[in-house]
Amino acid sequence: MKRGIRYIVGIVGLVVGLGHVGAESEKDPIPQAFLVGHPGQHWAPAKNYPRSFDVSAEIARGRALELMAWERRVRLHGERLFGREVTGDLVFRGEQIELAEVDTLGFEPCQFDTLKSATTVWVVGDCNERTGSPTVWGAMPARRPEWLSVLPEVEGHAFAVGIANRSFSDAPGSWHLATYRALIELGFSVRGTIESAQWHTEDTVDSAEIQRLNLVFEGFHAVGRWADEKHVYVLGSVPLAGVNR
Numbered sequence: 712m713k714r715g716i717r718y719i720v721g722i723v724g725l726v727v728g729l730g731h732v733g734a735e736s737e738k739d740p741i742p743q744a745f746l747v748g749h750p751g752q753h754w755a756p757a758k759n760y761p762r763s764f765d766v767s768a769e770i771a772r773g774r775a776l777e778l779m780a781w782e783r784r785v786r787l788h789g790e791r792l793f794g795r796e797v798t799g800d801l802v803f804r805g806e807q808i809e810l811a812e813v814d815t816l817g818f819e820p821c822q823f824d825t826l827k828s829a830t831t832v833w834v835v836g837d838c839n840e841r842t843g844s845p846t847v848w849g850a851m852p853a854r855r856p857e858w859l860s861v862l863p864e865v866e867g868h869a870f871a872v873g874i875a876n877r878s879f880s881d882a883p884g885s886w887h888l889a890t891y892r893a894l895i896e897l898g899f900s901v902r903g904t905i906e907s908a909q910w911h912t913e914d915t916v917d918s919a920e921i922q923r924l925n926l927v928f929e930g931f932h933a934v935g936r937w938a939d940e941k942h943v944y945v946l947g948s949v950p951l952a953g954v955n956r
Contacts, residue, residue: 739829740848748934751839753778756883759832768825771834774887776815779836784929786812787898791922856937858946871896873945885943890933893947898924901954929953
């Protein structure tokens with residue numbers, strides 16, 4: 712079934728949730744393959760509701776399917792609005808982005824495995840024809856990855872980082888939002904268009920910058936993940952050959 716997914720994001724709505732998160736990675740280990748994405752393999756977490764495991768697993772599986780669909784093909788369409796201050800500085804005002812042409816059908820031959828830890832249900836969708844390797848559990852590395860400071864440089868590929876607040880109530884949901892943010896950041900960095908606008912309000916003249924986005928990605932993949940106490944970070948990549956209007 713093809714779906715259009717609409718995200719309307721304001722200044723406050725760029726991130727999911729707020730709250731302090733303790734050293735949950737030490738108490739509740741994570742699959743290490745989740746941190747370093749491999750082509751054809753998609754890890755997706757969901758909050759583990761002890762009395763509703765089936766619901767948790769279904770949420771995680773739906774997220775895994777969505778990631779797989781985003782890798783196959785997704786159209787990014789929308790715009791960002793920046794207001795221009797009297798100083799000339801641009802201030803983000805909001806954005807409206809639609810992910811269209813997302814098709815989650817056709818993944819029946821792929822393998823889906825469900826794993827459970829203390830607070831999280833994990834689903835991995837793997838479309839490779841090789842035998843899956845055993846899951847290795849561990850903690851989030853304390854050292855920040857280099858890609859948070861300098862993006863990787865690989866010929867024929869573009870990279871961008873998506874960031875979301877680390878939600879106390881739904882940390883897995885934060886990961887999914889950060890992946891979406893990486894997808895959108897890639898779109899604007901690869902092929903966004905910029906327009907200027909002015910309008911009159913009584914005796915003042917306001918101006919703005921509008922960044923528009925309308926392109927198709929084929930081959931998007933989350934290739935790295937990391938988290939600190941406040942945020943989660945996803946490194947997204949797309950082959951430039953898979954970028955079309």
